[in-house]
Amino acid sequence: MDKVARAYLDHLAVERGLAANTLASYRRDLRRYVQFLVALGRVEPTDVVEADVTAFLRSLREGDDAYPALSASSAARTVVAVRGLHRFLCREGITDVDPAGAVRPPTPPRRLPKAIPLAQVEQLLAAASTGEGPRVLRDRALLELLYGCGARISEAVGLDRDDVDLESGTVTLRGKGGKTRIVPIGSYAQEAVEAYTVRGRPALLASGRGTPALFLNARGGRLSRQSAWTVLRTAAERADLGETVSPHTLRHSFATHLLDGGADVRVVQELLGHASVTTTQVYTLVTVEHLREVYAAAHPRARDSSG
Structure with missing residues (x-):
């Protein structure tokens, strides 16, 4: 999983031209995801099922010993990175099924931008x-x-x-x-x-x-x-x-x-x-x-x- 995550990040950097700050966020999010999967014994992309992605989303909101709980907006950003990874794996023919396709990120509360007079x-x-x-x-x-x-x-x-x-x-x-x-x-x-x-x-x-x-x-x-x-x-x-x-x-x-x-x-x-x-x-x-x-x-x- 770590290898394909690196390949996806390279794709984002070279072909999508994502900014350095955005790439850094994706890298942190995917590192946490890969660690979660390894703890479940999922070492190959084909091992991952929808229930694993759902469990990861739940862990984001609840937190664990290694990571604090995330807000809805931060969890949503992380799920976007995970969904992008699995879409990439399907497009590249590495996997046949997208286990994250039906997993929806939490909807963060709408926050109005703060302007000053x-x-x-x-x-x-x-x-x-x-x-x-x-x-x-x-x-x-x-x-x-x-x-x-x-x-x-x-x-x-x-x-x-x-x-x-x-x-x-x-x-x-x-x-x-x-x-x-x-x-x-x-x-x-x-x-x-x-x-x-x-x-x-x-x-x-x-x-x-x-x-x-x-x-x-x-x-x-x-x-x-x-x-x-x-x-x-x-x-x-x-x-x-x-x-x-x-x-x-x-x-x-x-x-x-x-x-x-x-x-x-x-x-x-x-x-x-x-x-x-x-x-x-x-x-x-x-x-x-x-x-x-x-x-x-x-x-x-x-x-x-x-x-």
Whole structure:
């Protein structure tokens, strides 16, 4: 089982082009699955039956001596990896039957994305501008870009200098699965990126050996996702926003504010790089909730006035 799991991961990396972080998650999930099967005495792919996969799903939710219980969303992700493995084995002719085909992952509760109001976005961006020097210029440009085009943090730190066209006001982002999209950025983000590339990036670049990366660390190398998250967290603390801000907060706020402003959901889908509009539609639930709150507060017959 361990051998075929490695072959499947190689397939995902080479032929499907999955991102390194996604591959790491699949690797962890399949390692746990293989260990579970070996403990049952299932050492060959043809030994596995549907009851084994079902028992594995149950163990994910209940936990055991080696692993803690997983939430519905984490268990669902693991089952997706297992189902993908067995589909791969069938396609390759290694097995004739897919024991995971009828096993459905648990349905996680729908969680609405957390966005922050525009005023708090502006507080955050102002906090990132505190002080002087190349790293301050970088931090402001990073956060302006995250909010200005709805990029994921991994997409932002993966940018090269040539991916940003300040003349046309566009940026080329490389999303999940290696998919590329070109999105516009606003004037605030353009100005912040230009200030950083002219006055900040050259100073940081001088400390390294040369790199095409747009956002650089203090040693002149590409800024990591962890460091970018630290930039965001530091700015949030300075702005007294605390734990309300996470790595995806600016992306969520970007989408929510666009929809609040009347943008079509399919346009927002393209900007976010979602493969399905269903993923984007969760943001419409946020805006509907906002409308409901405004209605309840403003309409004279929306609430009980007897008290």
